[in-house]
Amino acid sequence: MATLNEKKTCSERMENFRRFVWNPETKLFMGRTLINWVWISLYYMAFYVVMSGLFALSIYSLMRTVNPYEPDYQDQLKSPGVTLRPDVYGDRGLQIYYNISDNKTWEGLVTTLQTFLTAYTPAAQHLNINCTSDTYFIQDTFDGPNNTKLSCKFTSDMLQNCSGITDPTFGFPEGKPCFIIKMNRIIKFFPGNGTAPRVDCTYVVSFLLYQQGDESRPLEVDYYPVNGTFNLHYFPYYGIKAQPSYSNPLVAVKFLNITRNEELRIVCKIIGAGITFNNVHDPYEGKVEFKLKIED
């Protein structure tokens, strides 16, 4: 088989390329006449205008079909996620390490909590109503202003010792720090099946044992509000459009007797029907896990 290989020198290649860009004999610019370039550009412009139109039309009709109050599906939101404040993430998840005697190590944590709780000041909550019932706050109608639904008030004072009002340092300098547990919002989710879900924090003796069963030990903790429950009248959530001023209920956990200078693995689960915490892929579903180390 014979060769068809034409070995070209670099200068020949450059010359060929230059000729391709502008060929003075045939008056071709990049292989086309200028008028041809105009035509082809016009065609593509028209083509892309039509395609953009189709795209816009599709998105428009998509928007017309979706419900503005709640999504069509909640395939991934079967069980709520749980988050912790203050939240400092290390290489392997949440890591809260601080030194009692070094202000700098915990001031940041305290500020996080304070900032977080500004959303729960009475002023911030003034749009919401006071709720007293201990049952689900079901609203089938739009009773709130501007065609919205009402939301229950949750103010930081409900967290008592951990509210930051009495103790603006949230017990961090004393080695009895407060942590705030928050459950993610899911529209029309009824946690606990009539019983208020509660937070339960334990520490894990060894990760291996923990995986095998409940080899977790109780901790000496105070929960605020009492028993660490999320009152049922905060549920269900009707979505941002129906309840624009809704704020998640919180539970504060105050660790009273943390061994110093030792890394503790703490798990705070939310106990309640409908809340699962055994998804191996998701460490934040129904529970929050973090490492705590207090040095002095």
Place this chain on the structure above:
Amino acid sequence: IQDDHKLSASELEEKYGTSIDKGLSSARAAEILARDGPNALSPPKATPEIVKFLKQLVGGFSILLWIGAVFSWISFGIQFAQGAESPFDNLYLGVVLALVVILTGVFAYYQEAKSTNIMASFSKMIPQQALVIRDAEKKELPADQLVVGDIVEIKGGDRIPADIRLIFTQGCKVDNSSLTGESEPQSRSCEFTHDNPLETKNIAFYSTTCVEGTATGIVINTGDRTIIGRIASLASGVGNEKTPIAIEIEHFVYLVAGVAITVGVVFFIISISLRYKILDSIIFLIGIIVANVPEGLLATVTVSLSLTAKRMAKKNCLVKNLEAVETLGSTSIICSDKTGTLTQNRMTVAHLWFDNQIYSADTSEDQTTQPFDQSSSTWTELSKIVTLCNRAEFRPGQENLPIMKRVVVGDASETALLKFAEVILGDVMNIRARNKKVAEIPFNSTNKFQLSIHETDDPNDKRFLLVMKGAPERILERCSTIMINGKEEALDSEKAEAFQTAYMELGGMGERVLGFCHLYLPESEFPDSYPFDTDSTNFPTSNLCFVGLLSMIDPPRSTVPDAVSKCRSAGIKVIMVTGDHPITAKAIAKSVGIISATSETVEDIAKRLNVPVEQVNRREATAAVVNGMELKDMSLEQLDEILCNHSEIVFARTSPQQKLIIVEGCQRQGAVVAVTGDGVNDSPALKKADIGIAMGIAGSDAAKNAADMVLLDDNFASIVTGVEEGRLIFDNLKKTIAYTLTKNIAELCPFLIYIIASIPMPIGTITILFIDLGTDIIPSVALAYEKAESDIMNRRPRNKRKDRLVNEQLAVYSYLQIGIIQSVGAFITYFTVYAEQGFLPSTLLGVRVNWESNAINDFEDSYGQQWTKYQRLYLQWTGYTAFFVSITIQQVADLIIRKTRRNSIFQQGLFRNKVIWVGIFSQIGIALILSYGLGHVTALNFTPLRFQYWFVAVPFAILIWVYDEVRKLLIRRHPGSWWDKNMYY
């Protein structure tokens, strides 16, 4: 060099420890065989397998993928050192990329090895046989079993199985053209005539042919130690060069790699300037490379080519080199041999002349009767001579075979006559038995006739019948009467004139003419017991009665004229190159249409106008018959002029070396040249040609080694089928590539939009690999089964400089039009999935950093719901799956539109190519399995997708179809228009 030719027979016996009568003993032969190895040319030294394999690993897109893999590992290394959360993703990605390269490499290697194996098995298929004396017995042995010292017998038509010192000859002539290029048969004898073993008459060389006569000789060299073996091993150093399709594919790889690297680098710079981290930018780069590279395509091309090669093998074209499949399709000149390729390679009676009239005989391959008028009693007499004056015999045991297929012992003319007689008269052997032969003078070159004397089969007729055949003029000299309508008449000048006219006419048709005469010997002079003596010729050999003429030719194969006219309409010039006489060559060329009925050569014009040849305007002649002697004296310019100016060319009396000159001349015209050849000396021409075609039956091993393709049936028509297949595969590869390239845009856009708009990643790198190497593979192979859209044999061969496999139109139409529609369709699905799960399109813009942050586990969607990282990630995978499914669905439409480039799908038929449907079902099947079957394997990033999302992209799939139909309609309606020029690929 040896001096065996100087030794006497007994000295030779001694030297080789053999006996001329008894041959070697089997045990001794086995010993020598073990020492010397088989009597075969060792094949040219092959590239080591490991080198072939490594070449597959770095060829094509592999380099790009290796770069991707290395980048993955580097980013894994960095992330691992930094202790990031999930560094192993990149490690796996790198491993997967490396695996892709290795697997496609293994696949390509396997394919190549397979096609090499076909070739290897083929060369064993038809072993040459040799008649050997061993253990004092004659045996048929495969020629490769011969050893030095064997005594072999050779007869006309045989190929010489080794270098042989002749010890007995009878009228032996050999054709040394494969060795010396001299096509004139040379006589061989036992005498030592020249010091140089190459010149002496008592040595016959391996792979030359014995043209006529018989001989016995001692094998003095076998295998690579033969003269030819030494030449062949010298010639086999030529490297392989690139085929047109290899160049096209290289061009395409450069194009795609260029796009990949350009887009990759541009977006690397963009992402750096958008303040992405270097590491992230590298990961984007990998994604862009993977999206741009059609990983499965080269494997698909290989499969398509080998499918075509298989199809061609069924039609008797065995392709040694897969890429040669397409080369054949782009062929613009075929230089064809005459004998065996255009013709049937056997003499056949074509015309008869008796009773002052020329009759035509049937020369087709499978004659069972002869239609000419056989009522004249002259014919009865003529048939008797034809039957009796003939030494050829059928090999026994072939009664059930058609006459034309039976093997005959005897020379070509005698065979023709024997078969001719057998067809008309039936059972010739029985007729001969009834007319017992009492004396015979075999043909020799001095008297140029053959004579025999027979008893008659009429018991009442005690006369002897003397029959004679030979060169017509010699026969006529010996005749005094001529038989007309069964009656003997005096041979006057008028009748002699008639004979001359007939003889000239038959000779002018390039036919070999034989004269036949007889004489009934009077009973009184030659009684029953008359002792006929052929040495003293005690019987009359003159004043005989002339009966008739028979002329023979090696007739064209019946399929050839059709094939030649097909070539003509396909714009392929057929040039006949033969060692034969110009008259014969021209006659055959005319009868097969290489020289068409209306065209004339310069000589014809000169004859018609009755002017000297020099005065004829050469431009007027479309045909040319060039003699090898003229060619020898021609300058290159003169040859070019002939090749340029004449559309119908025959080269006669050419040597194999001149074939090379002709091939080079054709290539100077920019043609893609196919050359057929069979001799050892054809190998340079076969190698030089763009595609060398060796003859499977008549071809020498050297020719087969040098060729790219082997014609199993030696039939020219098979080349034409090959051309058709080659053209079809070129068209179909275009379709395959267009199909494969399209989705690259739909795979690439997600990365670009992800980088620019910071939306959650629409499709993962692994997912892309599942499209490229999963769903898309079978459909793209299925396009290789597509039938031609129109008669591809009615257009000109492709211009290898202009008609690229992947041209601008193809790339632009696939990338910037269909690809864009696909991307839009896929993005609509993506946005639909996210919107229906809570993330409206407006929310998605710019969320990338928070979305991917492991530290945010209460990410808010458009409805105020909050998502953990894993919940988002799972949604992202659902997005991948949705995007993947949309591309797959739209690729179904893409597959359907790619069935044709010009015709409507409805013209082509949706169901004619069943394999397309296999492709479509496999595509959807694989997608279903990935989503629902493997949706729970987190490493693959697939999820069980809600069923309705499979249909979101369907309108866009329909749009693709409609748009392409409109494109094709406008192309058909307005050929040559702006639209045609820009939209037809």
